[in-house]
Amino acid sequence: MIRILLADDHAILRDGIRALLSKEPDMEILGEAAHGEALLELLAHTPADVVLMDVNMPVLDGFATMAHLRERYPEVRVLVLSMLEHENYVHRMMEAGALGYVLKNADITEIMHAIRTVAAGREFLCTEIGLNLLRRLVTQTTAGAAVERLPPSRRPEAAAELSGRELEVLRLIAEGFTNQEIADQLFTSKRTIETHRQNIIEKTQAKNTAALIRYAMSHGLIE
Structure with missing residues (x-):
């Protein structure tokens, strides 16, 4: 039993x-x-x-x-x-x-x-969950292979060095969550998320959320 x-x-x-x-x-x-x-x-x-x-x-x-x-x-x-x-x-x-x-x-x-x-x-x-992880792996592998086939002059610049938590925040931003909703999901404060968001913007030099999402997609940080 x-x-x-x-x-x-x-x-x-x-x-x-x-x-x-x-x-x-x-x-x-x-x-x-x-x-x-x-x-x-x-x-x-x-x-x-x-x-x-x-x-x-x-x-x-x-x-x-x-x-x-x-x-x-x-x-x-x-x-x-x-x-x-x-x-x-x-x-x-x-x-x-x-x-x-x-x-x-x-x-x-x-x-x-x-x-x-x-x-x-x-x-x-x-x-x-297993299928989602497999799809993500295949997508990332395919995207990486496509970049490798490009001549060096056409390859995208290396992505900014983001911490694990900053990547979490970035992916949730891309999914359309507000700062408060992200804070609730990550069990932290809204102010902490605002700090992470500002750090991400400074590291990526994105001027707004739309530019940030375009940056993340072009560098394979999100799907």
Whole structure:
């Protein structure tokens, strides 16, 4: 029997997952939590095999919760269930110790398979994320090969040296998010995002957002 704890701030999602998993003879949901802090309190008296956890939660988000889980409950296996599909989120959660990452819009059959895979101690990445990563890799490889075929005089200048966080901000700007929305997604302040944005503009010497996006696309920083 796989003992499961759910951690998500949306009660309706927890109810739906509980209803679906209740039909599985090898799974049992022992408790629910609306955020990371409540999950840690639950684990103190409710042993579990798998934690099914969101990333974006109040009080204690998924990243902070993972650090506590690895320190206090290293035997618990974590499967992330989130709507955040950007590879930066996937990479950060897997690097932090999560064994699997599945999107909330995944088919229930895939979610069940993900739980069983993680419970067995194996890594899992849902199909949609895997295909997105493959498409991005193919696009970048194709673009790089096209540049290599150009004569040196026609090749674009090297891209400005942007930090990992600046690249995250740049990609979210390109997706049309406001500074506040970017701050919410990256769990930081609006002022910090404004600083990153200014640094990006200074490094790329782009005069406005449209020019910045054109610069990023021409240098392969975004698709």
